[in-house]
Amino acid sequence: MSKFGDLGNFLVLCILLGIASSSHGQLQLNFYAKSCPQAEKIIQDYVQKQIPNAPSLAAALLRLHFHDCFVRGCDGSVLLNFTSSTKNQTEKVAVPNQTLRGFSFIDGVKKALEAECPGVVSCADIVALVARDSVVVTGGPYWKVPTGRRDGRISNASEALANIPPPTSNFSSLQTSFASKGxxxxxxxxxxxAHTIGVSHCPSFSSRLYNFTGVWGKKDPSLDTEYASNLKMKKCKSINDNTTIVEMDPGSSSKFDLSYFQLVLKRKGLFQSDAALTTSATTKSFINELVKGSLKQFYAEFGVAMEKMGKIEVKTGSAGEIRKHCAAVNT
Structure with a gap:
């Protein structure tokens, strides 16, 4: 290829990178300052009124945000309902999302916003803001949430299964999954x-107790023996238990603190993905630094990571749409 061809390709690449970075840069604090000045206050007021009555929802809404962002970016695609076509089941029905909660909560927030300024605030922004505000209300960290996301029109169950890292992940798969999202x-x-708050269901980790690596009766050697025995005797008494819920951070699951990391170092992380964090010298070092540091520092660093996650592959400008109802694309 001639040098002019190389130059042309380079210019095209620069233009494409420019488009990508400008799209990313269109998120901004107080995006709705002129179009819907009361938007963030309406969301905050709704959260402050509802979450104290159901504090466990804070963890659920935070998880909803994570699952949304890891599939097609933070575009509200996880909110779309099951369709009649079996060829296009939405993310909601995918295995990783079958225990998600908070959809009706998001709908309630959307209804309040539509009453104030119809067709202005995206469902994707609602998910991001609600996740932050609900954590704050329960005493957890605050982080900046730039807004301006637009809602996606595509939602596929197969993509959720492929992109959301399962609780059985090893370190290599976690590293690959997160790196693919920047x-x-x-x-x-x-x-x-974030596992410092909330609960999980037995199927997410019961193989560690009963048939690790497919061998019946084998326990995951990376799981503390006493903790494993306690889970089998008092919680997940059968590998077929699909209903029992277990605290991810026993004794501290309602507090956003450093207890989770302390437990991980003691081999008492509930998931294989938790234990995987100690198999890398780099991630184990980060955990040790957090445990030795202050809660204030953890909050600050967690906030930076959340803001970064909230910008994954966002749709801005004229991309996507602003849904009238979060569970359905506009007709």
């Missing part, structure tokens, strides 16, 4: 810290 190993550790 997140590094420090982000991986910090975002895993």
């Amino acid at each position: 997140l590094d190993l420090k982000d991986l550790v910090l975002l895993s810290g």
Whole structure:
């Protein structure tokens, strides 16, 4: 190829990178200052009124944000309902999302916003702001949430299954998954810290108790023996238990603190993905630094990671749409 061809390709690449970076840069703090000045206050007021009555929803809404961003970016695609076509089941029905909660909460926020300024605030922004505000209300960290996301029109169950890292992930798969979203190993550790609040269902980890690596009766050697026995005797008494819920951070699951990381170092992380964080010298070092540091520092660093995650592959400008109803694309 001639040098002019190389130059042309280089210019095209620069233009494409410019488009990508400008799209990313269109998120801004107080995006709705003119179009819907009360938007963020309406969301905050709704959260402050509802979450104290159901504090466990804070963890669920934070998880909803994570699952949204890891599939097609933070575009509200996880909110779209099951369609009649079996060829296009939405993200909601994918295995990783079958235990998601908070959809009706998002709908309630959207209804309040539509009453104030119809067709202005995206469902994707609602998910991002609600995640932050609900964590703050329960005493957790605050982080900046630039807005201006637009809603996607595509939602595929197969993509959710392929992109959301399962709780059985090893370190290599976690590193690959996060790197594909522009997140590094420090982000991986910090975002895993969200496991300090909330609960999980037995199927997410019961193989560690009963048939690790497919061998019946074998326990995951990376799981503390006493903790494993306690889970089997008092919680997940059968590998077929699909209903029992277990605290991800036992004894501290309602507090956004450093307890989760302390437990991980003691081999008491609930998931294989938690234990995986100690198999890398780099991530284990990050955990040790957090445990030795202050809660204030953890909050600050967690906030930076959350802001970074909230910018994954966002749709801005004229991309996507502003849905009238979060569970359905506009007709």
